[in-house]
Amino acid sequence: MSDVGADRDAITSLRAPTHYGRPNWDRVFSGLTEKHPETDIGVFFCGPLVLSNTLHSMSVKYSSAVGTRFFYGKENF
Numbered sequence: 001m002s003d004v005g006a007d008r009d010a011i012t013s014l015r016a017p018t019h020y021g022r023p024n025w026d027r028v029f030s031g032l033t034e035k036h037p038e039t040d041i042g043v044f045f046c047g048p049l050v051l052s053n054t055l056h057s058m059s060v061k062y063s064s065a066v067g068t069r070f071f072y073g074k075e076n077f
Contacts, residue, residue, distance in 0.1 A: 025054060029062040029070070039068050046075040 009018050032041060043059050045052055052074050059070035 025058045029058045032070075033062055033068040037067055041068060041070050043070050043072045044075075045073070046077065 008015055011018055043055055045055050056072045056074075059072040063069045
């Protein structure tokens with residue numbers, strides 16, 4: 001369900017739209033490296049191991065010695 005161009009989300013009534021499905025992590029991390037070159041970015045996570053492994057892998061994949069660096073941190077309760 002989507003009202004393209006609507007001021008508010010049809011389900012939550014918030015101004016931010018609901019995005020269904022899994023995030024495209026390659027697009028998220030590559031977008032961050034483009035928008036924030038030569039910046040240190042912290043990625044903090046608490047949740048399922050599978051998602052933790054994915055975010056850690058993406059942090060390593062998109063980090064570079066001279067450009068954007070991602071620092072991954074997780075917590076378990």
